[in-house]
Amino acid sequence: MKKVVLVAIIMIASLTAKAQSYVGFLTDNYSGVNGVISNPANIADSRFKTDINLVGASAFLANDYVGVGYSDLVSSDFDYDTDAILTLSDNNNFSGNVDVLGPSFMFNVGKKSSIAIFTRARTFVTGNEFNGESIDDLDESIDESQDFIVNEGDFYASGHGWAEVGLTYAQELMNNEEHFLKGGLSFKYLKGFGNAYVTGRNVTIDYDADGATLPNNSTIGTLTSTGDLIYGRADRYDGDDYDYEVPDANGFGFDLGFVYEWRPDYEDYVVTGADGEKTVMKDKNKYKLKFGLSLTDIGSVTYKGSLVDSYNINNTITQDDYDNIEDSEDLRNLYTFTQTADDLKAGLPTALHFNADWSINNSFYLNFNTDLSMRSAGENNLRTANVFSLTPRFESKWFSFYLPVSSYQYSGLQVGAGLRAGPLYIGSGSLISTFTKNEIQGADVYAGLKVPVYYGQPKDSDGDGIPNKEDGCPKKAGPIENNGCPWGDADGDSVLDNKDQCPDEAGPVENNGCPWIDSDGDTLLDNEDQCPDVAGPLENNGCPWADSDGDSVFDKDDECPNEMGTVANNGCPEPEVTAEVQKSLNEYAKTILFTTGKSTLKDESTPVLVDIIRILNEYPNANFTIEGHTDSIGSVATNQKLSESRAQAVLQFLIDGGILPSRLTAIGYGESKPIATNMYKDGRQKNRRVEINLAQ
Template identity: 60%
Template sequence: MKKITLTSLFLLSIFCAQAQSYIGYLSDNYSGVNSVISNPANIADSRFKVDINLAGVSAFGGNDYYGVNIMDAIKSDYDFDLSAKKHPSSDNNIGLNVDIMGPSFMFNLNEKSSLAIFTRARSFVNINEINGEAIDAIDNDNSDDFNFNEGDFNAIGHAWAELGVTYARVLMNKDEHFLKGGLTLKYLQGVGSAYAVGKNLTVDYDADGTLLGGGQTTGRLTSTGEVSYGRFDEFDNDNYDYDLPDATGFGADLGFVYEWRPNHADYTTSNADGSSYTHKHENKYKLKIGLSLTDLGQIKYKNGLEEVFDVTNTVSEDDIDSEDDVNGILNNLYTLTSSKIGYKANLPTALHFNADWSFSKRFYVNLNTDFSLVSKTKTTASHISNVVSLTPRFESKWFSFYIPASIIEHNGFQVGAGLRAGPLYIGSGSVLSVLSGDDSQGADVYAGLKIPIYQGKPRDRDNDGVIDKLDLCPKESGPLENNGCPWGDKDGDTVLDHVDECPDQAGPVEDNGCPWGDKDGDTVLDNIDKCPEVAGPIENYGCPWPDTDGDSVPDKDDECPEEAGTVANNGCPEVVVVEAPVVTEEVQKTLNSYAKTILFNTGKSTIRSVSNGVLKDIIDILNEYPTAKFSIEGHTDSSGSDALNQKLSDARANAVKRYLIENGIDPFRLSAIGYGESKPIATNDTNEGKAQNRRVEINLVK
């Protein structure tokens, strides 16, 4: 019997598991609908449009009594008693969890909220406070007899199915701070449960303590203490007509996730209207922190049976063997002290904390803690083992790889590996430590298939730099300033609307697309109006006629535009007629007597300086008669050719004219002409006569 007891304990331990499911995989941002297991808030702002889980299974096992080398243990000649390492204590524990995630899916309701519907089958076995020291003593005893002082222990096995609905929503998205929350409501169907609780239990086994007669003996079992035994109504049914028990209930999960997004602006695109789109296909956080409370709830087994037995008695091994099951043993060999119909099986309520640090867009490290909120002494409740995991990972849309390192209650340190490749996810939280260790106390594995439909990178079909979701003309290229649409020309004036100051009225390019106006209302359009702000006649290009002298007679009609006058006199000042002095013959003679004395350089037209005084006298006389006009005549003698004399006389007459003008005589009053030798006043045969003929005359023009 000792051998049977030890073998059963070991087999149970190697198939038992910790309560954590999919270790490593759930830290992946691409775990999709599966992530509602750890935190229902995860599916909001997901990297998926739709995620469909076809099937996934996660099985975990561990104990704190036996440790083995897995590679040796799978050999046919492996001796557990000799080779396995033992860690006996007065409080050894065993646990089992199988978590099957059936057909499930998630999708986005809108930009801020998501919905998931999932199916899940779960089973737990928890055996707590087994006296491993007593078991070890039995194992090391060479006698078949043993004394087992267990004290208190409890064990529970529970299996159930879940149909869950998760709603998650973005609660805050302000600059670098992002917060989302989620709630899962679960309908629970109990599949089966059983539990046993021992108090002050001792067992004394004497291998041949009972005489059967004829020299035959059998084992004798003496026990003390109390055993409580609860089970669902079909548990003791030996036939194969299993029916689901009348056992239902409700459960809930609640979670929140905060993300710190210092570079949040890099993940938002905006158009000219101010509409924005946040990139759904990218992770945006530097740090993500999650907190969740899972498995709040219970299943009521309405027809379940709870019984309490006083097991203080001595029975033979044959008596035990003659009973069909545990129920028969307890009811027929021991004393029933109380019983009742119906009990509640509590879910393994747990608190989860998760922190994820992003080193880059591909490399992350995750810290996760799972803490059971259910006491081991609660007889009708399953519970998880406390876990702390650190998981570095490489993550991309189609492939992720992670190496979780965990410290698990009752199992110690474990290192595993896992990957996700498109629709496949597979891994283990302990595979590396199990394969390399000589004292493995737990192992786990998970695998599954899904149909992932990822959030895509925003499209830009017309390649204009404006993504289609913000592009008002996604099939036509256009600038960002016009929300991705080409600039139009509503009024057809060839001036595009974005620079057309009058987009609804045709106008020339020169006036920025506006029709020419007439600001001053003078009927001259501004494009040709040289004075567009002041009214003026067409004849003057839209400008008012100027009046330079301010005499109210426009310059165009003013015969004296720079001198104020009267309208009656066409803008000129009224003139007072004064009788001009008359040039007498005596004055004429005086002028000519002066003029004849003007001397020139020989053969030239340059006036000699000795004549300056005479010229000043002539100027004084001319100024006395300001309205009189005079002709300056030049004459020569007969020396030289006629042509030369004509040219010289003309030059000398003009030289005198220039001198007079330069000294203030109005040029309008003077004329000059040369007569050469054609008008002598004396004979040219003598020097005296020639001297008289070489002369300048100034004569009044009548």
């Protein structure tokens, strides 16, 4: 069977491809329309006004079966049998593609939505669960006439080529400044170009070098096999005349994706126009962390009228039969063969993609990406190889550089490099490892041309943060609240109008540009008036004099400012006329002498009366009565008149000495109030007296 089945399996397994496209480039925020390949949400809120991809191609090779050094591979004397390094197991796999992105473009619809239309041609091969140990040893064992048993079991191999015309719609779903979410959906029309698959079920092969005896008694090897081989393909896929016709094959597919961005410095990317409207900078990446999740290649292509050949290989053939197998007709003669016409459904290589991107600063990023196959191994199933990539990159508007480090499910660790320079993108996910590893199990390359039309930063000639088209004074910096114009100084007082509370009237800076006024009308301007709302004298800095004790005597004149007093007593409380004072007054009064029988004061009484005036002045609010008394010598009427005259004489002396008349009252009692007997001279002398008493 080496002519048709086994040799074909060996050839496919020895040249396999990995199914990821444009490694490194798709992590770039400037990948543009190419970004729909990994996540259709990428084109929303992009850095492009529009992006046109002219052509791009990506091809990947990787496997877990055979490896070779780069120097051996490019050598003119390369020999597969001696130079190839085989990694054999009972479960060797492969998966690969060639991906051509044709003319495609994206553009924005309003501020929140974007649309892309893309064309794409893809070729994909995949194989799973081959027993590499058995396949490698089988041919050698037959050639060397050695017994050999192959326990292949189940295996699967398929290839598919198709074209896509896709429409992508992406939109912002949430934007609350710090948190941003967008989503996208791609709908794809699929046109199949060809599909074929080989499936083995419970396949075993037992080679016995001496299994049969010929008539001449010599022996020949026999090949005993069991199981089933199934070969399905589009009807026009392998015509004998090689005149290829496009099969009747169509289908639909879609991709779905979401991207979340954490934007802690959102305000740094907001431009406020002169009208106050805020606009987010389209030309800047605004996130610190970005996470993407997408599911791609959901769908299938149906090939009408395809053929499915089934071979039951439960038979024993000789080595000559094996050596003479040239095509499928020979197989049909050796094994039970059936053929059916049916519609084949070729599923797309559905995969789940997760992407995390860390913005270290405005130019350097670190990206983690993983692609996981959502298809299990099976008949006519296309299955991607799982991959995990860590890609540091430098990124700017016109240039980016990538260094992807990837771990592939089938080919191990690979290190690559790539760049984007304006319209050109080129790179390889395995460039560095290809030249540095002794064993290459995978290699890839991509390149393409596009016409990018980036968003530009709004022109701001004066650097005031307001774009020229919204700036009232585009050549002079000014605040947004003044329409982008600098503040003026209409009254020339050096206080700008935005801070001048009297913009049309000059005033000092310390009074916010207003002239000083005299609010309380005390002739002292408010800037010098310590009590600008209450009138007060200049000598007290414009404040009224205080009267702490409320006695109507200002503190400055009050000799007792914290104790209520009288005006007459300079703000101090009046002293009380005590009994001792009263007694002292009357002691003085007893010594007042008059001319006998008259009311004339004797000169020697003057010092006494002066002392009495001094005492009365100590009590300025006290009123006194001056009482005149006589003895009983003479008539009552005469004594009465004499007492009144003498009291009046004393009153007049006191008034002349400065005592207010209103404080004094003179009254005569004659002989009516004696204080001793009039029978004796001594008693009569005591009764002849003047008393000064506190008025009640």
